[in-house]
Amino acid sequence: MTSTLKISLKANDKIYINGAVVRVDRKVSLEFLNDVQFLLQHHVLQAEDATTPLRQLYFAVQLMLIDPETADRSREEYRKMLARLLAILSDERLLAGLKHVDALVSEDQVYEALKVIRSLYPLEAELLQNAGTQEEIAEIALPRAVGQ
Incomplete structure (x- = not known):
């Protein structure tokens, strides 16, 4: 079952998404429209x-x-x-x-x-x-x- 998930990140936050490391340069919200494996920087x-x-x-x-x-x-x-x-x-x-x-x-x-x-x-x-x-x-x- 697919669900929508919205995550807000601050400038310089990292998120690990399906093995990729993504760093944002400004405040941003990400909305995942399908199932995804992720880990927020503060949980690493x-x-x-x-x-x-x-x-x-x-x-x-x-x-x-x-x-x-x-x-x-x-x-x-x-x-x-x-x-x-x-x-x-x-x-x-x-x-x-x-x-x-x-x-x-x-x-x-x-x-x-x-x-x-x-x-x-x-x-x-x-x-x-x-x-x-x-x-x-x-x-x-x-x-x-x-x-x-």
Whole structure:
């Protein structure tokens, strides 16, 4: 189903659209008349900021959208990370959220999957805070995502 979506950008904002990076030089509104995969600049996670398991998962999913040429490799890394998270986490809220993320990624709803991952950050922070020692947190940590 196709829907219309209107986005307003300020001067020098970037938007990632189907793998292309677009920067606007003045305030502008974009109206998408068909389905499109996009990511706003303020939702782009830099590699050095992927410091927690969910942020690393986000980074891998983000690369599927931003860099279509490496999407298959990013999807493979995402699958590995997700499997590890599902195996070690016991928090039902996080598990349910990650299963929802996986369903969205499987349906190629990458932008929606990123929104769900961002919504899980507070739960992850709570888990990491309650983990206590750095050794316990290190056990939860994942290998670096693709592109790092």
